[in-house]
Amino acid sequence: MASGSGLLGTINTFDPNNSDFTVFSERLSQFFIANKVNDKGQKKAILLNSLSEQCYVLLRNLCVPDLPNSKNYDDLLILLENHFSPVKSFFAQRMKFYSARRVLNESVVEWKARVKNMASKCGFGSELQIVMRDIFVIGINEEKIMDRLFEEDASKADVTIQTSLKLALSKESALNERTIRESFAINSNAKEIKQEVEVNFNRYRYNPKNPSNSFHKTYTKENSSWGATVRPKEQNKNYRQGVSHPNQSSKCTVCGRFNHFPKECSYKECICHKCGDVDVSTSGAPLHN
Structure with a gap:
């Protein structure tokens, strides 16, 4: 129930499903004090109008054979308190x-x-x-x-x-x-370590004098990611255990590829369209550009 004109504060409708009667009763008493409501009849009227419909029906049942309006304020309050605030263990x-x-x-x-x-x-x-x-x-x-x-x-x-x-x-x-300080210190150390790793990584990656630098290896279809170590089995579909295979710097003198020897080249019996020769590798002729 909202406060009327000239009244201080408000009294919400008491719903037993959502409210505690003890708290409601305490707030109702403070509302009467703040607005200097001393008349028992006025208190009873405000109480009855502050109850939800469900709670009012319950109060009518508690008052049988009488009606709530025939009871005084104190009696109504006791009935509600006994019902909603039973003695607990x-x-x-x-x-x-x-x-x-x-x-x-x-x-x-x-x-x-x-x-x-x-x-x-x-x-x-x-x-x-x-x-x-x-x-x-x-x-x-x-x-x-x-x-x-x-x-x-x-x-x-x-x-x-x-x-x-x-x-x-x-x-x-x-x-x-302390937790905040430790978290800040951990984050700072992690950032410094990350920066140091990136510096060392880039220094190693872009050093052309490093013979083991895998980032300078040739990109091939079989080796589809930069920087990965190329294995002979990935380079040569005709890979057989126990057979020697060319390394990355060995270039076929027939076709110019790097993944096989000239004697294994599929084009060694083909006729060159520029010079008309067959198997330029046997003649020692240079590879045509």
């Missing part, structure tokens, strides 16, 4: 509380808020502050932060959940800063 809630641990990516502040929320449902009474502090420290789930908190004397009255929070936040901040 403190042992069940305390089991959840004592077994709780800080989860991954949950900040220290978020963990403290969760501890307090769970503790509020356990009915600890005067022991509340002590047990909240203990679970906050024990369940912090970070060894370095826990080591720092364990240095404190738990028997001292000034070691509270608030002082433990300050220590945990300080340690958490220091750990985060």
Whole structure:
């Protein structure tokens, strides 16, 4: 329900499927205080108009044989509280509380808020502050932060959940800063290593005096990538184990190719179209350009 003219704040419609009645009741009380609503009749009217249709039907059923309008504000509030806030087992809630641990990516502040929320449902009474502090420290789930908190004397009255929070936040901040520094150092070292490797690689690659420099080898159809080591089997389809094969610098005097000997050339019996000779390699004639 939106606030009317001259009213402070707003009261949202209470839907039991999406809202907690305890929170709704607390906000409704603060709304009455802020707008100085003291009349019980006005409070009842605002309450009834702040309920969803589903919740209003439920309230009518709870009031049978009477109607909600015949009840006073306090009676209606008690009916709703008893229905939506049944008595829970403190042992069940305390089991959840004592077994709780800080989860991954949950900040220290978020963990403290969760501890307090769970503790509020356990009915600890005067022991509340002590047990909240203990679970906050024990369940912090970070060894370095826990080591720092364990240095404190738990028997001292000034070691509270608030002082433990300050220590945990300080340690958490220091750990985060250290992670950032280490990450920056790793990235810087990796960049320097990469640059050094590229310099050495290019120096080796473009050195024509290096006889083992594979980047100066001839590109062929069989060897389709630059810089790869050419194997005899890849150069000669007639490769046979135990037979010698020409290296990259041996040039066939018949056809000018590099992957076979002249005696193995497919064109050795062919007639040259320029000079009319057959098998120029046997005559020792130079290869025609």
